Amino acid sequence: MTNGIFISFEGPDGAGKTTALNTLLPMLEAKTTKEIITTREPGGSPIAEKIRDLILDVKNLEMDDRTEALLYAAQRRQHLVDRILPALEADKIVLSDRFVDSSIAYQGGGRQIGEAEVKSINDFAIEDTMPELTVYFDIPSEVGLQRIKKDRDGQQDRLEKEKLEFHQRVRHTYLDLQAQDPKRIKVINANQDPTQVVEDVLELILTKFPQAFSK
Ligand SMILES: Nc1ncnc2c1ncn2[C@@H]1O[C@H](COP(=O)(O)OP(=O)(O)O)[C@@H](O)[C@H]1O
Ligand SMILES: [Mg+2]
Incomplete structure (x- = not known):
């Protein structure tokens, strides 16, 4: 058994995950004697980064949806073995920007492969390692897309509409996962100012792990 914590x-x-994590990290570090590592998917270790490059390469337009799902599961496996498990075994706190729920939401829901199918290939990849806590940043799809949109011409062409529907399916799947596992997955309202978002996430973590953090 390990005293590591996986979030x-x-x-x-x-949604503001990176923004919140950057602010949160020093706040959490000030409240614990444990070492905290942050990491992110896809990627997070040398081999996993190579798989990430393959997935995100714009030249790979014809990549099959299931190939993509398998590659995500493959990079997750490698990242788990290279980074997450060694840290947990050393009793560290691991904060991972994305993990298995991303695949179920994006490939399962967004690309419509199906939640159960994507979950099963990921079960193979991660065996039994799941986060003890998953902080889900919930935001209306329009707001999230607007935040990352570079050219704000306000026009909605066919692609934009497809993009919106894709993101709505992703959100719907995340909410579905949360309803199935409300003990692990906690929802944060990401559609409020960054200070409040950080405060809410901090409160969640401190409440869930009172033994690891001082108030
Ligand atoms: N709570 C917030 N309210 C408004 N804008 C935000 C908020 N959090 C982040 N942003 C902005 O939204 C964009 C995406 O944030 P980011 O943290 O990169 O999201 P993610 O990591 O979830 O993709 C950035 O331009 C960031 O400055
Ligand atoms: Mg980010």
Whole structure:
């Protein structure tokens, strides 16, 4: 058994995960004697980063949806073995920007492969390692997309509409996962100012792990 703590952060791009994590890290460090490491998916270790490059390469337009799902599971496996498990075995706190729920939400829901199918290939990849706490940053899809949108021309073409529907399916799947596992997955309202978001996440973590953090 280990005294390590594994926490994942989930939600769509634009939800504010990276912003919140950056502010949160020093606040958490001030409240614990444990070492905290932060990492992110896809990638997070040399081999996993190579798989990430393959997934995100814009030249790979014709990549099959299931190939993509398998590659995500493969990079997750490698990242788990290289980074997460050694840290947990050394009793560290691991904060991971995305983990298995991302695959179920994006490939299962967004790309419509199905939650159960994507979960099963990920069960193979991660065996029994799951986060003790998953902080899900919930935000209306329109707001998340607007935050990451570069050219704000306000027009909605066909692609934009597809993008919105894709993100709505992703959000719906995340909420579904939360309903199935409310003890592990906690929802944060990401559609409020960054200070409040950080305060809410901090409160969640301190409440869940009173033995590891002082108030
Ligand atoms: N609570 C917030 N309210 C408004 N804008 C935010 C908030 N959090 C982050 N942003 C902005 O939204 C964009 C995406 O944030 P980021 O932290 O990169 O999201 P993620 O890591 O979830 O993709 C950035 O431009 C960031 O400054
Ligand atoms: Mg980010």
